[in-house]
């Protein structure tokens with residue numbers, strides 16, 4: 001048998017479920033009649049399913065503003081009408097992903113038996129205001145209404161200096177006057193299938209031909225075409241700095257049909273019915289899709305705490321048209337890989353010279369909160385542990401405050417998790433293992449609480465989660481022998497993409513109130529220096545200087561480290577809304 005080039009990539013995912021019938025006796029599929037059936041035929045596939053493909057192109061479009069704008073808009077609606085049948089639904093993507101996993105488990109290797117190319121679409125507020133002004137007006141999310149370019153400096157900390165690459169004026173797309181009205185995501189298992197599909201879409205946009213081949217003007221232009229792809233071995237599944245990505249995602253409650261056991265997320269923790277995999281709290285779907293109950297952000301323990309059901313995400317926030325849709329944030333983030341690694345090396349050397357022994361890899365792991373393999377530092381404090389990273393039942397099973405309990409093998413059935421091989425987490429109340437500024441602690445502080453602000457706590461934290469769907473762009477950077485003489489000015493980075501139902505409370509909150517906020521969490525712990533910035537994505541314009549700093553614990557001492565420049569540089573993006581299939585038909589004028 002010829003094995004594919006991805007064979008050495010560890011398989012870290014949910015077990016394959018029975019494809020055609022439900023299993024009422026399966027403990028991973030308990031009856032949950034109180035959880036809502038999700039309209040999987042109406043929800044776009046990338047939102048709750050996740051395309052999860054190796055190759056992706058994003059086409060950013062702008063409705064033509066020259067000449068007869070109303071005519072261009074009418075043309076775009078006709079074009080959209082023909083395009084809607086090509087949009088992949090959650091039902092198809094989830095069914096494909098299940099079948100793919102089933103075949104892969106049978107093969108015990110990567111499989112090319114089935115492949116797919118998926119398309120999804122999303123619109124800016126300005127585009128919705130042109131297509132459906134009365135509906136657009138009912139969106140209350142200020143971030144979505146204003147758009148990314150206007151809020152990038154003030155809310156996200158992007159460079160205020162007009163000369164800097166990261167200032168929205170210099171973005172490759174999405175800056176002032178260059179904003180995209182529409183983003184089309186095309187994702188495929190196969191680079192050639194992807195290219196052929198993108199060619200067909202571009203031909204329909206430029207060639208006066210409809211997606212079905214008939215004659216038609218589209219009324220739009222491509223303002224930017226962003227390629228993305230998973231990195232080649234040995235970096236497959238990792239982002240450009242070298243860390244495994246896509247390890248932790250929120251688990252979502254809800255069912256795929258009227259069958260009470262047909263759960264979207266398997267319940268694999270025998271110790272906790274409110275988790276998917278161990279450590280992965282189940283969240284109400286309204287956090288990510290409009291028209292469903294979300295989290296109750298101020299729930300008490302008596303009300304169920306993190307498990308408490310909150311209000312419908314649509315009511316008071318968005319028009320009926322938004323039902324089964326989701327906001328999509330796209331950020332094109334260039335990564336200075338050489339700069340990041342030089343910082344780690346030089347800082348580790350300086351600290352070691354002062355008697356605080358640390359090596360570059362360990363410093364990097366502390367700043368992320370995971371080792372390059374993906375192993376969480378809370379469960380592997382001293383050295384990387386790739387076997388832990390490869391175990392999906394264990395690699396998210398930790399909290400920052402409380403210790404975790406082992407899950408004995410005796411409890412595990414074929415779909416249930418056990419977690420007794422690796423040392424459990426003891427918790428880390430003082431930031432001695434994972435700094436409060438560590439990327440995963442900043443962006444999802446789990447059970448961290450605030451001693452200074454009662455607003456910080458696990459229940460409210462669960463209202464600031466993101467469904468991440470990013471993919472790297474550009475070729476990997478391999479360090480030359482003399483790194484100091486070769487600056488990394490390459491065009492590589494992450495196309496960050498995330499779905500949510502509030503851009504203000506989710507993406508902007510995570511970036512602005514947590515990653516950039518030196519006081520999060522807790523301004524001063526025991527009178528020492530502030531927690532500082534998330535040195536991976538945190539940004540600062542303080543006093544016109546971009547330098548950032550954070551506190552790391554080395555050998556029991558709290559040390560402040562400073563990052564003089566940014567290694568993650570925003571170079572484009574936009575705030576979009578991904579409507580349901582039905583809403584797309586309405587926007588295209590196909591429905592009365």
Ligand code: HEM
Pocket residue numbers: 239240241243244245246247248249331333334335368370439440443444466493494496507510511536537568
């Ligand atoms: C180039 C930029 C970025 C890099 C290199 C990066 C890297 C990583 C890595 C290595 C992880 C750990 C693996 C995982 O759980 O998937 C992670 C997790 C995460 N990142 Fe990022 N990230 C970037 C940008 C962002 C941005 C812009 C945000 C949001 C504002 C963000 C939010 C998150 C969240 C929410 C998690 C999961 C935390 C958890 O649940 O434990 N990341 N990121």
